[in-house]
Amino acid sequence: MKDSILPATAPHAIDFGYIQGAHRRLEAMRSSEIDPVEPPTLRELEETLGEPVQKCDLFARNWRNRIYRIELVSGHVALAKQVIVGTDETLRYQYDQLQALARYQIPGLRVPRGLAMLPQKRVCLMEFAPGTPIPRLVWDPTTESDLLPACELAGKIIAGIQMARTDKIGLMPVESLARDLAATPWHLSSREESILQSVLETVAGVEVSMGQVYYDYKAANLLVKNNELFLVDPPDRLRQGAHLWDFASFRSSMRRHLWRFTLRRPLDRRRAIIKQSLAAFDRSYLANLTERPHEPALFALAARLFELQRTALLMTMQKGKVDLARQKLPIARDKNLGDSLATRMTLPLFEIEKRWLFGQLARELPL
Numbered sequence: 001m002k003d004s005i006l007p008a009t010a011p012h013a014i015d016f017g018y019i020q021g022a023h024r025r026l027e028a029m030r031s032s033e034i035d036p037v038e039p040p041t042l043r044e045l046e047e048t049l050g051e052p053v054q055k056c057d058l059f060a061r062n063w064r065n066r067i068y069r070i071e072l073v074s075g076h077v078a079l080a081k082q083v084i085v086g087t088d089e090t091l092r093y094q095y096d097q098l099q100a101l102a103r104y105q106i107p108g109l110r111v112p113r114g115l116a117m118l119p120q121k122r123v124c125l126m127e128f129a130p131g132t133p134i135p136r137l138v139w140d141p142t143t144e145s146d147l148l149p150a151c152e153l154a155g156k157i158i159a160g161i162q163m164a165r166t167d168k169i170g171l172m173p174v175e176s177l178a179r180d181l182a183a184t185p186w187h188l189s190s191r192e193e194s195i196l197q198s199v200l201e202t203v204a205g206v207e208v209s210m211g212q213v214y215y216d217y218k219a220a221n222l223l224v225k226n227n228e229l230f231l232v233d234p235p236d237r238l239r240q241g242a243h244l245w246d247f248a249s250f251r252s253s254m255r256r257h258l259w260r261f262t263l264r265r266p267l268d269r270r271r272a273i274i275k276q277s278l279a280a281f282d283r284s285y286l287a288n289l290t291e292r293p294h295e296p297a298l299f300a301l302a303a304r305l306f307e308l309q310r311t312a313l314l315m316t317m318q319k320g321k322v323d324l325a326r327q328k329l330p331i332a333r334d335k336n337l338g339d340s341l342a343t344r345m346t347l348p349l350f351e352i353e354k355r356w357l358f359g360q361l362a363r364e365l366p367l
Contacts, residue, residue, distance in 0.1 A: 016176040016241050018313050019183045026320035029085070030327070040080060040121045045070060048116045048125065049078070056080070063321065064236075069128070077128040078115060083236075088119060090236045095124045097234035106160035108153050110230045129230040131223030138257045144270055150224040151277040154250060155284030157229050158217055162243040163290055167211035172302055173242065174200040177309060184312040185319050186351070192358045196308075199361050203302045206295070209243045217246040218253035247285060248306035254278050256353075301364050308357045315350040322347070 015021070045053045052073040059069040059079070068080040083091050098114040112127040132140075134154065137147040178200055188196070215235050223230040258274045265271070286292055293299035 015239060016173045017180045017183075018241075018245075018309065019180045019316050022313055022316045022320065023183060026317070026324070029320075030324060037082065037084065037122050039066070040068070040082070040118055040123050044118060044121065045080070045125075048118050070125075079112070079126050079128050079232075080118075081124045081126065083122040083124075086122065086236060088122070091117065091119065091122050091124055093238070094234045094236050098126060101161070101231060101234065104161060104164050106157060106164075108228055109157050109160070110228045111234075112230065112232060129223055129232045131225035131228070131230050134219040134222050134224060134254075135257050137224070138261055138270075138274055141270070144273055146224065147273060148277040148280050149227070150222075150229070151254070151281040152284040153224065153227065153229045154219075154222055155281040155286075156288045157231075158214065158246050158250065159285050159288035161214060162209060162211070162246065165211040165213075166209045166243070167240070168209075169207050170210050172203045172206045172208055174204045177305065181309060181312055184316055186312065186315060186354060192355075195358050195362050195365070198365055199301060199305055202365060203298060203305060206293075206298050206302045208302065211240060211243065213239050213241045213243060214246045215239050215249075217249045219250060219257060220253065242306070244303050244306045245310070248303050248310055250281060251278065251303070252307045252310050254281070297364070297366060301361070301366075304357065304361055304364060308354070308361070311350060311353050311357060315347070315354070318346055318350065 039058075040056065042053050042056060045056060049070075049072070054071045054073050056068050056070045058066060060067040064083070064085050066082040066084060068082065070078040070080055072078065081094070083094075095114050095117055098111050101109070102111040102113075110129070112129045115125040115127065117124055132143065132146075134147070134150050137143045137150055178196075181196070216233060221231070221233040223232055254274070255278070258271065258278070261268070261274060262271055
């Protein structure tokens with residue numbers, strides 16, 4: 001197998017430079033040939049699983065992975081996650097994380113059991129996780145009563161994971177955050193620059209827990225069923241940083257679902273339920289921490305700053321994917337980067353979100 005197109009990273013390093021990391025990933029994607037990987041065959045799956053396979057269908061895909069739904073002759077169902085952009089190490093790390101997360105034994109947390117690996121096809125085979133993705137609870141009127149407890153459970157679970165992974169308590173990494181935000185391909189007005197500087201100065205003394213982060217703890221990656229939450233997209237490599245990143249990731253993803261719902265159904269009373277569910281996530285997260293923040297207002301401001309960083313990261317990746325598609329590079333073939341029109345249309349929405357976040361930061365700054 002060819003070497004990865006992704007740059008290696010030093011293990012166990014505390015890293016707050018997610019936007020700078022996105023630039024490195026995009027540059028590697030731009031300058032390298034993609035190592036094509038074919039879908040797994042039924043024979044390969046049968047040999048790996050040790051039992052007959054009835055069929056294997058493409059279930060979902062994005063620019064990093066393909067997901068296949070495998071129906072076994074026995075009647076059981078499994079999933080195959082195929083890494084498109086990554087390495088053997090990426091595959092192995094995700095497989096190992098299924099076991100590592102399960103070992104925490106956090107009440108309500110479920111992790112699909114890893115079944116096997118098919119390294120030559122960069123495939124990780126795992127149990128099929130039952131349940132409903134949290135975003136679907138937002139839109140389905142028959143499940144509206146399930147949304148609030150699902151968000152409560154999501155807050156409890158990520159708090160439990162973070163407590164198990166806390167290496168130290170330290171001050172907010174404001175200098176690192178400032179450098180990382182400066183790498184974003186956006187334009188800040190003088191007012192926005194002033195707000196950002198004030199926020200960085202204000203939260204400089206806030207203490208936060210640090211250690212291994214989940215990184216992509218967003219609503220779409222969480223399935224719920226019978227008061228249990230299934231983590232179905234384990235991290236692909238070790239990342240060490242501030243745990244507020246994961247808290248902010250869920251909040252920002254749910255906020256986008258709220259905005260979409262508001263745009264499409266402005267008079268629907270379920271908007272209030274979504275807001276209540278987001279607040280329930282916050283309360284549950286804080287209630288399940290060993291030590292609550294000493295200054296809640298500054299904690300909220302620090303969390304909002306990480307929301308801004310996550311939006312900046314998404315803007316960086318989205319703009320990079322648009323540029324790669326325009327250059328017709330190998331990574332952009334077969335719509336690996338998604339629909340180009342939809343990708344371009346997302347950029348103005350991120351700009352709107354950026355302005356909203358700066359407005360919130362300005363309002364949340366202590367007088």
